[in-house]
Amino acid sequence: MPGIRLILISGFVLLSATVPAFAQDRSQSQDKTFRGGLNQARDPDRPHPVRNDVAQPGDEIVTLRYFKIKKDSFDEFLKVSVEGVWPYFEKLGSRVIGMWKVITPAGVDGAPPENKDYDEIYLSTRYASLDHWKASRDAVQHGGNGPDWVKCKAVLDRRNALTISTNVIFLKGRMAPGGPYYMPGLDEGYEKKPPK
16 A cells, blocks of 8 residues: 555645555556556456445545646647546546646746646546545446446556656645636726716
8 A cells, every 4th residue: 555644734634645656667567557556457358347335425535646748748638538537437436626737827927937848737536535536546346347447448548658657645625615706807997977
């Protein structure tokens, strides 16, 4: 089991995991398929149907996964994730919050320069508990190996080919109500109404 540590930051608990499978050394044999910490099916050619139990209570966590990927491959990485990985993980009960590429906006003081060798990506996902996240690492036992898994597995292989390194941290806290909104002022003039 990977080392997990808890850090308290401004009322939020940050769980940080050092997971060797997530930071695959590219010098290792490329024959060994890497799936971001997912275990392989025991008998991949044999159907593995799954009937799920009732939802288990737990303390919700959010994972923040960092990817260093090949330069200019974000559009493909996002597309295959949306089409092949996210539907399977939604079936497992996890909820993807989103995936973002690190950008360097022009005219922002202190913004680090864009890396010319690779793109950086963050993926955030909600899980019902740490146990839920652990169960998702053994995805076939949790969600079966039907056509949706076959598609997910192929996409995970493609994402792996684009990935230089990846790691994950675990967050525990509370989601704020509402969402962001931007309400710019209107570019218009006003006149004082004369009294009657």
